[in-house]
Amino acid sequence: MQHEFPVRVYYEDTDMAGIVYHANYLKFIERARSEWVxxxxxxxxxxxxHEGVVFVIRRIEAxxxxxxxxDDELVVQTRVQSVSGVRLVLHQEVQRAGEALFTxxxxxxxxxxxxxxxxxxQELRRKVH
Structure with a gap:
């Protein structure tokens, strides 16, 4: 299962050099995960x-x-790597025209x-398997 989420780079996403500030990639992939769910x-x-359950980031390797x-048009791809009882591992990639910029x-x-x-x-585990 793969999900794709489009992102346009706005001026507010960039630093003084005119490139996307590094922390904003984490925002892009967070938005993509939220839309995927x-x-x-x-x-x-x-x-x-109702169930008192939340999802928490345990680890990110970037x-x-x-x-x-x-003004770049990007796509965030999200794929499930593995699922266990309490853990979900995802691979996320930010691309521009098919080129991986951030993984x-x-x-x-x-x-x-x-x-x-x-x-x-259970509903999440069923849907991602």
Whole structure:
């Protein structure tokens, strides 16, 4: 399963050199993950409010390969690498015209509101397998 999320680089995303500020790639991939989950029909607000479950970043390993610039049209691709009881590992890639500019391996865990690990929601596990 692969999800694609379009992103346009705005002036506010760039630094003094006119290239995308490094931390903004993390924002781009976060937006893509949120849209991916929403696109599967999973309401994260309802999970939090009714089941007390949230997703937390456990680890990100990132590789900056090339720079994006103001007004570039980018695509964030999200693919599932692995799923376990409480953990979901994703590969995310920010591309411009098919060229990988930024890649990340993102490990998410499912937690209760009081910070205890809990199993990933069954609906999510079913949809990503």
């Amino acid at each position: 929403k696109g599967m029909g999973i309401d994260q607000n309802a999970l939090r409010e 590789d900056f390969r090339a720079s994006a610039r103001f 990340a391996e993102v490990t998410l865990v499912s937690m209760t509101l009081d910070g205890q690990p809990t199993r990933l929601p």
